[in-house]
Amino acid sequence: MPHFLFAIVLSSLIVVYSRRKKSLTWDGASAAYLLGMVTFSSSLSVFTVVLLTFFLTSSKLTKFKADRKRVLEAEYEASSERNWVQVLCNGLAGGIAVTLFQIMCEQSQYTCFSQARWGTVLLWAYIGHYGCCAGDTWASELGILNKELPILVTTLRKVPAGTNGGVSGLGLAASFAGGTVVGLSAAITLFFEQACHGFAWEIVLLGSLAGVGGSMIDSFLGATVQESLYSEDRKIIVPKRVPGENIKVICGSAILDNHQVNFLASFITTAICALAAYFLYPTA
Numbered sequence: 253m254p255h256f257l258f259a260i261v262l263s264s265l266i267v268v269y270s271r272r273k274k275s276l277t278w279d280g281a282s283a284a285y286l287l288g289m290v291t292f293s294s295s296l297s298v299f300t301v302v303l304l305t306f307f308l309t310s311s312k313l314t315k316f317k318a319d320r321k322r323v324l325e326a327e328y329e330a331s332s333e334r335n336w337v338q339v340l341c342n343g344l345a346g347g348i349a350v351t352l353f354q355i356m357c358e359q360s361q362y363t364c365f366s367q368a369r370w371g372t373v374l375l376w377a378y379i380g381h382y383g384c385c386a387g388d389t390w391a392s393e394l395g396i397l398n399k400e401l402p403i404l405v406t407t408l409r410k411v412p413a414g415t416n417g418g419v420s421g422l423g424l425a426a427s428f429a430g431g432t433v434v435g436l437s438a439a440i441t442l443f444f445e446q447a448c449h450g451f452a453w454e455i456v457l458l459g460s461l462a463g464v465g466g467s468m469i470d471s472f473l474g475a476t477v478q479e480s481l482y483s484e485d486r487k488i489i490v491p492k493r494v495p496g497e498n499i500k501v502i503c504g505s506a507i508l509d510n511h512q513v514n515f516l517a518s519f520i521t522t523a524i525c526a527l528a529a530y531f532l533y534p535t536a
Contacts, residue, residue: 255293262300263288266307275311276334283336287343291350295358298441299350299378305437306342306382306389309430313393341515342385345522349378364448373529376458379438380525383431383459384466384518390430391467395423404503405471412482414489415502416510417475424464431463432456458528462521470517478513479506 263285270276276284284307291303314334334342357371395402395418401410402418411418435456443451474480483490484498493499508516 255295259289259292262292270311273311274333275314276339277336279336280334280339283339284343287339287347290347294350294354296353297445298375298438299353301441302379302382302434302438303343303346305434306386309433310342310386310389310393313390337511338514341511341518342389344515345519346378346381346385349374349381349522349526353378364446369530369533372533373526375438376529377522377526379435379455379458380462380466381518381522383434383462383525384469384521385514386430386434386459387427387463387465387467388430388470388514388517390463391419391423391427394426395420398422404475405468406475406503411480411502412487412489415482416478416480416513417471417473417503419468419471424467427463427467428460429463431466432460434463435459458525462525465524466517466521469520470513473508473513473517474510475503477505477507478510479504 266288267276267281267285270281270284271278288303292300294300353371353374357368357374396413398413398420400420402413402415402420402423403409404411404415405417405419435458438459439452439455442455480502481490481493481499482488482502483494484500486497489502490497490499
């Protein structure tokens with residue numbers, strides 16, 4: 253019961269904070285509340301700390317250099333206030349992982365997560381998921397501010413800022429930093445919460461690799477199965493064609509939209525991290 257009450261209070265605070273800062277729409281805040289209830293009700297604090305680390309840092313970065321982003325992105329105002337679809341894309345796989353952990357591991361006789369193979373697998377999946385989401389968000393929010401034009405991940409040619417699949421030095425550094433922050437927050441929490449494991453440097457590395465790897469998977473998908481449109485009139489990437497406006501396709505095919513790309517990239521990264529733990533720790 254104490255964990256349930258804690259989840260109610262903290263999830264409610266997130267709704268109030270996100271609405272006050274205008275980082276989530278009302279439906280986005282509702283989805284975040286449900287995700288928070290699932291996550292914060294776990295008896296293991298690492299799940300709470302990782303989600304809060306991702307949410308708070310990403311919310312701050314979305315508003316960072318807002319005036320500059322408005323010039324570079326036609327849909328900045330809409331994307332800066334995230335809706336329920338975006339919340340699910342950045343939280344569903346993590347929510348599934350923490351739910352399975354509670355069902356399969358929290359009632360076991362083990363005193364340390366690393367003593368149970370599935371405990372390790374699900375924790376790696378969870379941290380990998382949010383490492384990927386943080387890496388992609390940090391890269392998107394900071395990479396667009398790079399002074400030089402990004403290069404398309406599939407052709408290595410320069411493309412306009414904001415192009416799906418475009419990568420830059422600043423963006424890659426940001427994705428590494430975002431994933432590392434998530435991994436570090438998890439490792440520090442586990443060190444104090446479950447000292448039997450010691451300081452899990454491999455968790456920090458996991459976050460870093462998930463941040464960069466997940467961001468690159470997202471970029472590859474964005475460059476191939478998501479269409480990027482450029483307005484020759486406004487000199488800006490636009491979300492859709494406008495009658496009478498000179499629009500050209502920079503790259504990609506109109507198969508998936510941005511939400512679907514983010515969702516797919518996070519699930520691929522989560523699955524890779526889970527499989528890595530499964531094969532690296534066969535006797536955990």
